């Protein structure tokens with residue numbers, strides 16, 4: 094486990110590697126944004142905890158991989174603001190509208206630290222486990238060589254169905270099992 098501190102923000106991130114990540118081949122990787130409620134408290138209203146588990150399981154199965162655990166709770170708005178956003182969602186807003194009502198953009202995350210973290214552990218190319226094409230683009234923009242996107246679609250349940258469908262519709266997430274919520278036209 095390697096620890097990093099972002100100079101500008103003081104945020105502390107970690108890279109957890111498994112196996113021979115300096116092998117020169119593309120390495121299975123997960124860049125995971127902190128979600129205290131999902132990752133540590135087993136919340137079912139998002140898919141974060143399930144994705145974290147599945148990513149670690151896949152890395153173990155592959156025998157080699159890296160987890161970048163990024164301290165960007167609540168898509169960058171922080172834990173307390175995320176709790177406020179959840180309250181708005183409990184009163185009808187979707188995940189994007191709730192952020193906007195609190196005065197934030199839908200996604201405030203920054204991936205600029207990832208390249209340096211990967212360089213430090215000797216990884217030059219990755220196979221990224223994500224459903225978020227904007228994450229792939231952001232990493233590439235910062236110079237990370239993403240050879241492949243590996244879908245990471247797990248944990249769908251009745252409590253996160255609406256949340257996942259908003260991610261697909263408004264945030265561009267590629268979710269194979271996404272079904273449009275519109276009711277079928279009656280003939």
Ligand SMILES: Nc1nc2c(ncn2[C@@H]2O[C@H](COP(=O)(O)OP(=O)(O)OP(=O)(O)O)[C@@H](O)[C@H]2O)c(=O)[nH]1
Pocket residue numbers: 126127128129139140141144165166167168169170175178179188192222223224225228245260266
């Ligand atoms: N602001 C806000 N953040 C949320 C909400 N639900 C989950 N999060 C945060 O969203 C982040 C995870 O982002 P997601 O949009 O679920 O997924 P992603 O990282 O873009 O894409 P994947 O790589 O496919 O997981 C974590 O930091 C969570 O704390 C919410 O309703 N509002």
Ligand SMILES: [Zn+2]
Pocket residue numbers: 128130131132139140141142
């Ligand atoms: Zn979550």
